[in-house]
Amino acid sequence: MALTKKKMYAGTLATGSATLYTAPAAGAMVKEVVATNKTAVAVNVTIVIAGVSVLTGYTLDVAGTKDATVILALSTVINSGDLITGLASAGSSVDCIISGVEG
Numbered sequence: 001m002a003l004t005k006k007k008m009y010a011g012t013l014a015t016g017s018a019t020l021y022t023a024p025a026a027g028a029m030v031k032e033v034v035a036t037n038k039t040a041v042a043v044n045v046t047i048v049i050a051g052v053s054v055l056t057g058y059t060l061d062v063a064g065t066k067d068a069t070v071i072l073a074l075s076t077v078i079n080s081g082d083l084i085t086g087l088a089s090a091g092s093s094v095d096c097i098i099s100g101v102e103g
């Protein structure tokens with residue numbers, strides 16, 4: 001089966017844990033997670049992949065600083081039905097994009 005590049009999620013994280021992506025029947029591989037604080041106040045971000053926290057309350061500094069963005073380079077395999085969930089400590093504050101491959 002061929003692998004298909006996939007934008008798994010692109011959006012702004014909410015303050016409550018939300019499902020960002022559900023793996024298809026063929027499974028997937030998460031390749032990169034980027035989270036950026038776009039506000040003038042430090043915020044915390046949590047990302048969970050297949051039940052495993054890859055970022056837990058990770059502090060992103062204020063927008064415009066070098067620590068306002070975190071980039072995770074991964075090769076994490078997830079199985080059919082596995083979820084990626086995420087949240088931020090303040091609403092409308094963290095943009096996130098998750099990329100990978102399906103198949």
